C-alpha cells in the first residue's frame with residue numbers, strides 16, 4: 001500500500017461501483033476520504049463504515065453533481081472536516097444506451113451535466129484549494145478512444161473528459177498540480193449489472209487478459225496516479241482495460 005498519510009481525498013460518486021473501490025483503496029493507502037453520493041445515502045454509509053472499520057478516516061457528503069449549486073458546499077465540507085484537500089477523483093458518471101433514433105435533448109443534457117459540466121465545476125472549485133503536489137484524477141472510459149454506436153452521447157462525454165484532462169494538465173502544471181485520466185475497460189459494477197449479462201461474453205472475448213475488470217483494478221491505477229511514483233505524469237490518460245479495445 002502507498003503512503004498517503006496526511007493527505008485528504010475526495011472521490012465523487014463513491015457510494016458504489018468503481019468509486020467505492022477507489023475510496024476504499026485510497027483510505028487503505030492512508031488518505032482521509034470524502035465519499036460523495038447523490039442518492040444512495042445508505043450505500044455511502046456502508047463504504048464509510050468499511051473504511052472506519054479498517055482504521056481509516058472517512059465521511060459521506062451528499063451532492064448531486066448535475067446541480068451546480070451543490071458543488072461549492074461539497075468542497076467546503078471536505079476542507080472544514082479535514083482541513084485541506086490534496087486529491088480529487090472525478091469518478092461520478094452516468095451511462096445509458098442511446099441509439100441515434102432514441103436520443104433526446106433530456107438524455108444529452110443529463111449525460112453532459114454530470115459527466116462533463118459537473119466534472120469541470122468540481123475541478124474548478126477544488127483547484128481553488130488544492131496545494132502544490134495536489135492531484136486530480138478523471139475517470140474516463142475506453143469508449144473515448146474506441147467509441148461505439150448505441151452509446152453515442154456517453155462516448156462523446158468521455159471524449160470531452162480526455163480533452164479536459166489535457167487542458168487542465170496544461171493549466172495546472174505550473175502550480176505543480178497534476179491531472180491524470182484513467183480509462184477503464186469493462187468493469188463489473190452496480191451500474192452495469194442489468195446489461196452485463198448480455199455484454200459480458202462479448203466483451204470478455206475482446207479482452208486479451210480474458211476477464212471482466214473489478215473496481216479494485218481501477219483503484220490500483222488511481223493509487224499509482226496520485227502517488228509520487230507518478231510525479232512526472234500529467235495531462236494524459238491511461239487505459240486500464242485488460243487490453244480491451246471496445
Ligand SMILES: NC(=O)c1ccc[n+]([C@@H]2O[C@H](COP(=O)([O-])OP(=O)(O)OC[C@H]3O[C@@H](n4cnc5c(N)ncnc54)[C@H](OP(=O)(O)O)[C@@H]3O)[C@@H](O)[C@H]2O)c1
Pocket residue numbers: 012013014015016017018019036037038039040041063064065066091092093094095114139140141142183184185186187188189190191192
Ligand atoms: N463500469 C464500467 O464498465 C465502466 C467502464 C468505463 C468507465 N466507467 C466510468 O467509471 C465511473 C463509475 O462507473 P460505475 O460503473 O462504478 O458506476 P455506478 O456503479 O453506476 O456508480 C455510479 C456512482 O456515481 C454516483 N452518481 C451518479 N450520478 C451522480 C450525480 N449526479 N452526482 C453525484 N454522484 C453521482 C452514484 O451515486 P448515487 O447512487 O448516490 O447517485 C454512484 O456512486 C463512471 O464515470 C463511468 O463512466 C465505468
